[in-house]
Structures are given as structure tokens and as C-alpha cells.
Amino acid sequence: MMKSSEVLSLKQVSKSFPATLRGGQPIHILQQVDLSLSDSTSVAITGRSGSGKSTLLQISAGLLSCDSGQVIFENRELSTLDDVRLSMLRCRRMGFIFQSSLLLDDFNALENVQIPAMIAGCSEKEAQKRALNLLQTVGLADRLYHTSDQLSGGERQRVAIARALVNEPAVIFADEPTGSLDERNAQLVEDLLLNLVAERKVALMLITHNNVFAARCDFVYHLHNRNLEVDA
Numbered sequence: 001m002m003k004s005s006e007v008l009s010l011k012q013v014s015k016s017f018p019a020t021l022r023g024g025q026p027i028h029i030l031q032q033v034d035l036s037l038s039d040s041t042s043v044a045i046t047g048r049s050g051s052g053k054s055t056l057l058q059i060s061a062g063l064l065s066c067d068s069g070q071v072i073f074e075n076r077e078l079s080t081l082d083d084v085r086l087s088m089l090r091c092r093r094m095g096f097i098f099q100s101s102l103l104l105d106d107f108n109a110l111e112n113v114q115i116p117a118m119i120a121g122c123s124e125k126e127a128q129k130r131a132l133n134l135l136q137t138v139g140l141a142d143r144l145y146h147t148s149d150q151l152s153g154g155e156r157q158r159v160a161i162a163r164a165l166v167n168e169p170a171v172i173f174a175d176e177p178t179g180s181l182d183e184r185n186a187q188l189v190e191d192l193l194l195n196l197v198a199e200r201k202v203a204l205m206l207i208t209h210n211n212v213f214a215a216r217c218d219f220v221y222h223l224h225n226r227n228l229e230v231d232a
């Protein structure tokens, strides 16, 4: 078996949000959280609504800063990077999938996948080649020229998966990727994501309320009382 290497590591990460009401107390969301994520590995984070799952994902991706602790991504501590470097790192090394696919309305499926590759520095030809290949992988070879409004919810989410992979990221952050899908499409997206982790040696951080999907991941953590507990 091939040895996997660490892609992302959180060390003693804490985060509070300031009180929104005058005189109120800050809300402590995360307290000294440790987490490690390696390539070809999937980690699911579950927890009740408001427990801090999305906050944890945003901190892991450098979209939000933590109050204390370290977030180390491919040997770089995110807090040491300026906004431009952080954006380039996100664009080139991280893929994102959210509950809603967030496709660009004025562009077709092929362009939606191709554009992030061009932003990352690929030539138009190379970007199109990658996009075509990925859209075939997610079963959308016959939907290349459909715009967002001409695609079903499940198809849009599969375009979002192809888009997340186009720059060959080290990690995919998926926040409730099946949350708005019916059972059949959710199953399709689950299978696709987990197969891609194995095939493309990518790491997956999955936030989900779906315990069955979570249980298919290599590790399952439950966010409770501001920290991660191993799900028994």
C-alpha cells in the first residue's frame, strides 16, 4: 500500500465570534482543535446545526482566520501568507463544493469548469482538455454546452465537482455537497466524490448531516462542545 502524506493540519485551533449584542458574551466556537488530513483520505465532520462545522472548514481553507493555533497546508502556515498568496493557493491547491453549486449563470458547463483552470494559469486549450475530461468522468459528456438553468440540480452539482477538481487540488472542501439533492442524485455525488479521492489521491474534508455518507469516509469526527470527538 502506498504511504499517504499529510496535506492539512490544524494545531490547537481556537475561534470565537464577538458578541453581536451590546454587553453580550463572545461566542466560543472552537477550542484547541487538532485535525490532520492526508492525501487519498476522506474525513467527515458531523455535528448539530450551529456547532461550528462550516467555521472549521473555512478556517481550514484560510477563508477565515483563527484566534490562536496554527493551520498548516502543504507545509505552509496559512497565517503567514498575504491575501494574494492565499488566493492563489486556494485557486491552485484547494477545491470547493458547497450545498448550492454556485455556477456562473452566463456560462455553460464546459466553461464553468474551464475558467478556474485558466485563472490558475492554464492555456485555453489545456483548460478545455481538462474540463472535457472531468465532465466525462462525472457523466456529463452530453451536457457540455448546457447553461446552469438547463441543468438539473444533480447535474449542476456534478459540474461543481468537476470544477473543484480542475486544478488538481490537494484537498477538496465539501460543505453539505448533497444537502439539496434527492436520494438518487445524492448517492451519485457521494459515489463520485469517494471514488475521486481514491483515484486522484486527493484529500476530502466533508461536512455533512448525512450519517450514512459520513460513515463511508475513512475518518468520522463529531464536532461537539467546541472540539472534535471520534465518532464511535
Ligand SMILES: Nc1ncnc2c1ncn2[C@@H]1O[C@H](COP(=O)(O)OP(=O)(O)OP(=O)(O)O)[C@@H](O)[C@H]1O
Pocket (backbone or CB within 6 Å): 017, 018, 027, 029, 047, 048, 049, 050, 051, 052, 053, 054, 055, 056
Ligand atoms: N461571522 C459570524 N459572527 C458571529 N457569529 C457567527 C459568525 N459565523 C458563524 N457564527 C455563529 O457560529 C456558530 C457556528 O456556525 P457554523 O456555520 O460554523 O455552524 P454549522 O455547524 O456549520 O451549522 P449548520 O449545520 O447549521 O450549517 C453559529 O452559532 C453561528 O451563528
